[in-house]
Amino acid sequence: MTTITIIGSGNMATAIGTRAAKHGHTVELMSRNTEKAQALADQIGSRATVGTFGAKPAGDIVLLAVLYAGAVDVVEHYGEALAGKILVDITNPFNADASGVVTTPGNSVAQQIAVAAPEGAHVVKAFNTIFGGVIAEDKPVDVFFAGDSAEAKARVAAFLESLDMRALDAGALEMAHALEWAGILLVGLANNGAGFDIALGAAVL
Amino acid sequence: MTTITIIGSGNMATAIGTRAAKHGHTVELMSRNTEKAQALADQIGSRATVGTFGAKPAGDIVLLAVLYAGAVDVVEHYGEALAGKILVDITNPFNADASGVVTTPGNSVAQQIAVAAPEGAHVVKAFNTIFGGVIAEDKPVDVFFAGDSAEAKARVAAFLESLDMRALDAGALEMAHALEWAGILLVGLANNGAGFDIALGAAVL
Numbered sequence: 001m002t003t004i005t006i007i008g009s010g011n012m013a014t015a016i017g018t019r020a021a022k023h024g025h026t027v028e029l030m031s032r033n034t035e036k037a038q039a040l041a042d043q044i045g046s047r048a049t050v051g052t053f054g055a056k057p058a059g060d061i062v063l064l065a066v067l068y069a070g071a072v073d074v075v076e077h078y079g080e081a082l083a084g085k086i087l088v089d090i091t092n093p094f095n096a097d098a099s100g101v102v103t104t105p106g107n108s109v110a111q112q113i114a115v116a117a118p119e120g121a122h123v124v125k126a127f128n129t130i131f132g133g134v135i136a137e138d139k140p141v142d143v144f145f146a147g148d149s150a151e152a153k154a155r156v157a158a159f160l161e162s163l164d165m166r167a168l169d170a171g172a173l174e175m176a177h178a179l180e181w182a183g184i185l186l187v188g189l190a191n192n193g194a195g196f197d198i199a200l201g202a203a204v205l
Numbered sequence: 206m207t208t209i210t211i212i213g214s215g216n217m218a219t220a221i222g223t224r225a226a227k228h229g230h231t232v233e234l235m236s237r238n239t240e241k242a243q244a245l246a247d248q249i250g251s252r253a254t255v256g257t258f259g260a261k262p263a264g265d266i267v268l269l270a271v272l273y274a275g276a277v278d279v280v281e282h283y284g285e286a287l288a289g290k291i292l293v294d295i296t297n298p299f300n301a302d303a304s305g306v307v308t309t310p311g312n313s314v315a316q317q318i319a320v321a322a323p324e325g326a327h328v329v330k331a332f333n334t335i336f337g338g339v340i341a342e343d344k345p346v347d348v349f350f351a352g353d354s355a356e357a358k359a360r361v362a363a364f365l366e367s368l369d370m371r372a373l374d375a376g377a378l379e380m381a382h383a384l385e386w387a388g389i390l391l392v393g394l395a396n397n398g399a400g401f402d403i404a405l406g407a408a409v410l
C-alpha cells in the first residue's frame with residue numbers, strides 16, 4: 001500500500017482515486033479547483049487528502065489526470081516539485097471527432113511531458129486504453145503501459161496489479177504514440193457495436 | 206461456407222488458408238510464385254485450388270496476404286479483375302525496428318488500396334492485430350476490422366465468426382490507421398514480456 005497523488009478532479013481522477021482507495025492506497029488529490037478536490041476527497045473517503053496545487057506531491061507515483069492539452073502546462077507549473085517522481089500520463093489527445101490523434105510519432109503527450117519534467121522524474125504512459133466507467137467497476141482488466149525507466153515501470157506495474165489490473169508492458173516511451181492510437185481504437189470499437197463497457201486487452205493463449 | 210481467395214503464399218496466407226479450410230471454406234490461392242501456391246494448396250488440402258495470378262478470383266472475399274509494400278502494386282496489377290470484390294487488407298506497414306508505421310493518418314495501406322481498387326470493390330482492414338501463429342492454433346480470438354461498406358464488413362464479419370473468431374468492428378476505413386498502430390502495440394507487448402502467443406482483444410465486461 002502506498003500513497004499516490006492524483007493531479008486532477010474529473011472523471012478519471014474520480015475513477016482511479018476511488019479504485020486505489022478501495023484497494024488500500026492513500027490518495028492525495030491536487031487540483032486548481034481546491035473545492036472540487038476536497039469534494040472528491042470526501043467522496044473517496046479512506047483518509048484521502050487534498051494537497052496544494054503546484055506543491056510537492058506526497059506520492060511517489062503522480063497521476064496526471066488532466067486533459068491532454070493542459071498536461072505539459074501542469075508539469076511546467078509544478079517544475080522542481082516533481083523531481084524524482086513517477087509521472088503517469090493517462091491522456092488521450094483525440095482530435096474533434098475521435099478519428100485520430102493530434103500528436104505525431106515521437107511527439108506523444110507522454111514524450112512532451114518527459115521533455116518538460118524536471119531531472120530525475122520518469123514518465124510512464126498508462127490507463128488511456130480503459131474507460132473511466134470500467135475502472136470504477138473494479139473488475140479485473142488489462143492495462144497497457146510504456147516507459148523508458150525500468151524501475152518506474154516496475155513501480156507502476158505493481159500499483160496496477162494492486163488494483164486487480166493486469167499490467168502489460170508495451171515497451172519504451174516511444175510506444176506511447178501507439179497507445180494514443182489504441183485509445184482511438186477503443187472508442188471506435190465502443191461506437192461501433194461493442195459499447196462502452198469494454199477494455200482493450202491481450203488474450204494470452 | 207464460401208469460397209475465399211488468398212493472394213499470397215507466405216505465413217499469413219498459410220495460417221488463414223489452413224484455418225479457413227478447417228472450418229469448411231473452399232480456398233483459392235494465387236501467387237506470383239505458382240509453385241509455392243501449389244505447394245500451399247497441397248498442404249491445406251480440402252479441395253484448395255490454385256488460380257492464375259492476376260486473373261479474376263473465384264472468391265467474393267479476396268485476402269491480400271502480401272507484404273505491405275507490394276499490396277497496392279498487386280491491386281493495380283489485378284485491375285478490373287477485382288471489380289465487385291471485397292478486398293481484405295491484412296498488412297502491417299511497420300518501420301525497420303517496429304517502433305512505428307511508415308504510413309500517415311488518412312493514408313493507411315487500406316486507404317491506398319481503396320484508391321487503387323476498381324469501382325465496386327470494397328476494402329476491409331482485418332487480421333493485422335493477430336499473429337499468424339495464433340491464427341494457425343485455431344483457438345477463439347478477437348479480430349478487429351474496419352471499412353466503409355456496411356455490406357462488405359458484414360460479409361467479412363460473418364467469415365471471421367465462421368473461423369471461431371470474434372469480429373469487432375472498429376469503424377470506418379480511416380480507422381485502418383489506428384489498426385496499423387495496434388499492430389505495433391501487439392508486437393511491443395510481445396517483445397516486452399507477453400510473448401508471441403497473444404492476440405489483442407476487447408474484454409466485454
